[in-house]
Amino acid sequence: MQEINKEKQIVCVTGAGGYLASWVVKFLLSKGYVVHGTVRDPCDEKKNAHLKTLENAAENLQLFKTDLLDYEGLFAAIAGCTGVFHIASPVPIHSTVLNPEVVLLEPAITGSRNVLNACMKAKVKKVVVVSSISAVVMNPYWPKDQAMDENCWTDTEYCKSIEVTNDKCRLEGDFHESTKFWYRIGKTIAESEALEYARRGELNLITVCPSNAIGPMLQSSINASSLLLLDYMKGERDTVENKDRPMVDVRDVAEAILLAYENPKAEGRYICSSHKIRTQLLVEKLKNMFPEYNYPTKFTEVKDGVKLNSQKLQNLGWKYRPLEETIIDAVKDFEESGLLNKPISDVAK
Ligand SMILES: NC(=O)c1ccc[n+]([C@@H]2O[C@H](COP(=O)([O-])OP(=O)(O)OC[C@H]3O[C@@H](n4cnc5c(N)ncnc54)[C@H](OP(=O)(O)O)[C@@H]3O)[C@@H](O)[C@H]2O)c1
Structure with missing residues (x-):
């Protein structure tokens, strides 16, 4: 496989302004790459200010206005590029998403096809697509005692069958589980289609499947996975579910994405998850490190036991931080940005 010369x-x-993509842009710029970042609104100062202040951004970052459903806009950003990092996809911050097929599925699936078709037309040399463990873990047929690796795929028919049983929750006004399932279906179809482009020899393409990413935010508004952590510290919910939380530092995910791009030996799919912790243990850790905040006191047990195997990524040279370092950096960032002083309803607008 051809070496990537990043000079x-x-x-x-x-989706350059998003939580994970902003870290990828930061690392690329610091390594000397010239970056074309796609954003939905380049004039939105609040959303893009953090990108403009990154090291080397003034000379080497250009923002392109486009939506994932706008093929021509995507092609304009991708034309002339050696590599593409496809990271944009809807990640719902609210548990209530009306029309999930339109809001979550279409940008995930049609949007990904648009990006990949533009990559083919522009003769891009290498593509890294960010998928998710949501495209891995919903598989009831995987042996229970075996850690899930890159051969494990979410079963979309199984997701749909659960979606039917969730109709009851939906009628009762709880969209949360339903929303998650549509997200999973979108990520699974988009990733499997992306790998088909590679199998057909149309693109040199790698996928990376991160678990819940936490850690400091570069962007000014909160994203869904950071909200998960913040939510435990606000004292707004006394009872939470006690379940397995596979986690990874957002900076380690960004490093994994660059590694997948730069290492000529990278191929196929990579699970990117470093730690697994039960909610109650995570809350106890937070409480020990930051006792001044309000935490849930009751936990309802959920049996899950998902085990993930990131050995393939580690064999490529990936290293990750201890969870404590990630938690400390994330909470310090919440403190500095004043997010811990506002109600969740103000934070997650
Ligand atoms: N964070 C995690 O825990 C995690 C875990 C696994 C996988 N992932 C994947 O990582 C990627 C980034 O997620 P994130 O956590 O960084 O979330 P995020 O901050 O919400 O970023 C999502 C990005 O996608 C863009 N986007 C959404 N719909 C779009 C559309 N129709 N057209 C153009 N852009 C669109 C958003 O643009 P706007 O800012 O304009 O809305 C935003 O830049 C996603 O593919 C997600 O599935 C994240």
Whole structure:
């Protein structure tokens, strides 16, 4: 496989202003890449200010206005690029999403096809697509005692069958589980289609499947996975579910994405998850480190036991931080940005 020479190499990052993508843009710029970042509104100062202040951004970052459903806009950003990092996809912050097929599925699936077709037309040399463990873990047929690896795929028919049983919750006004399932279906179809482009020899393409990413935010508004952590510290919910939480530092995910791009030996799919912790243990850790905040006191047991195996990524040279370092950096960031002083309803608008 061809070596990637990053000296002034032009690459495109979709959804550049998002939580994970901002770290990828930061690392790319610091390594000397020229970055074409796609954003939905380049004039939105609040959303993009953090990108403009990144090291080397003034000379090497150009923002392109496009939506995932706008093929021509995507092609304009991708044309002339050696590599593409497809990271944009809807990640719902609210548990209530009306029309999930339109809001969650279409940008995930049609949006990904648009990006990949533009990559083919522009003769892009390498593509990294960010998928999710949501495309891995919903598989009732995987042996219970075996850690899930890259051969394990979410079964979309199984997701749909659960979706039917969730109709009851929906009628009762609880969209949360339903929303998650549509997200999972979108990520699974988008990733499997992306790997088909590679199998057919149309693109040199790698996928990376991160678990819940936490850690400091570069962007100014909260994202869904950071909210998960913040939510435990606000004292707004006394009872939470006690379940397995596979986690990874957002900076380690960004490093994994760059590694997958730069290492010529990378191939196929990579699970990217470093730690697994039960909710109650996570809350206890937070409480020991930051006793001044209000935490849930009651936990309802959920039996899950998902085990993930990131050995393939580690064999490629991936390293990750201890969970404590991630938690400390995340909470310090919440403190500095004043997020711990506002009600959740104000934070997650
Ligand atoms: N964070 C995690 O725990 C985690 C875990 C596994 C996988 N992932 C994946 O990582 C990627 C980034 O997620 P994130 O956590 O960084 O979430 P995020 O901060 O919400 O970023 C999502 C990005 O996608 C963009 N986007 C959404 N719909 C779009 C559309 N129709 N057209 C153009 N752009 C669109 C958003 O743009 P706007 O800012 O304009 O809305 C935003 O830049 C996603 O593919 C997600 O599935 C994240």
